[in-house]
Amino acid sequence: MKGNVIGFDADTNTGAISGHDGKRYDFVTQEWHGRGAPHHGDVVDFQPDGSRATQIYLVEPEYVPPTLGQFVFSPEGRISRSQYWLKWVLPVIGISIVVEVIAFVALAPGAAAVVVGIYVLLLLWPHFVIYIKRAHDRDRSGWFVLVMFVPLLQFWPIIEFWFLRGTIGSNRFGPDPVPRS
Numbered sequence: 001m002k003g004n005v006i007g008f009d010a011d012t013n014t015g016a017i018s019g020h021d022g023k024r025y026d027f028v029t030q031e032w033h034g035r036g037a038p039h040h041g042d043v044v045d046f047q048p049d050g051s052r053a054t055q056i057y058l059v060e061p062e063y064v065p066p067t068l069g070q071f072v073f074s075p076e077g078r079i080s081r082s083q084y085w086l087k088w089v090l091p092v093i094g095i096s097i098v099v100e101v102i103a104f105v106a107l108a109p110g111a112a113a114v115v116v117g118i119y120v121l122l123l124l125w126p127h128f129v130i131y132i133k134r135a136h137d138r139d140r141s142g143w144f145v146l147v148m149f150v151p152l153l154q155f156w157p158i159i160e161f162w163f164l165r166g167t168i169g170s171n172r173f174g175p176d177p178v179p180r181s
Contacts, residue, residue: 002059005042017044017053025053034058035169063175072126078137078166079130080177088130092123131157136173137166 008015013029031054046056103112132142148157
């Protein structure tokens, strides 16, 4: 039967599941077969035994890659390092080179600077959205992006966003974007 974890107390190693049949089932940690501790809202598959839940397995939600519009404009969800580098950084670098070459070859220096300035402004929101999703992948709030503006601390978020793997498995921001091998 499927259900949702409605609570877990790490001190007593007990919790409760709301079964999809509308009943409440209590459980103990020994019956939990998921990675890490149970969290409120986790979808689980379990065997009911009276008012107890046994053989509880976490049902991992499947990661659905965002559409281009969601990827660039929506701060919801998570993206992996490979998505960050291959779908954002490399294309932006390539397009930036093309825009700058065309602007400075075809236009007067003042007009070229305006075109490049507009291009940079157009990238501001998507840039923040991408960093927020990388923060989510690391199980951090999107507000963590603001640490990049604090002197002496600004390099740590860059290290996290560019080089560190996100949370393995689902976190509070969604399923893991890295497929399991």
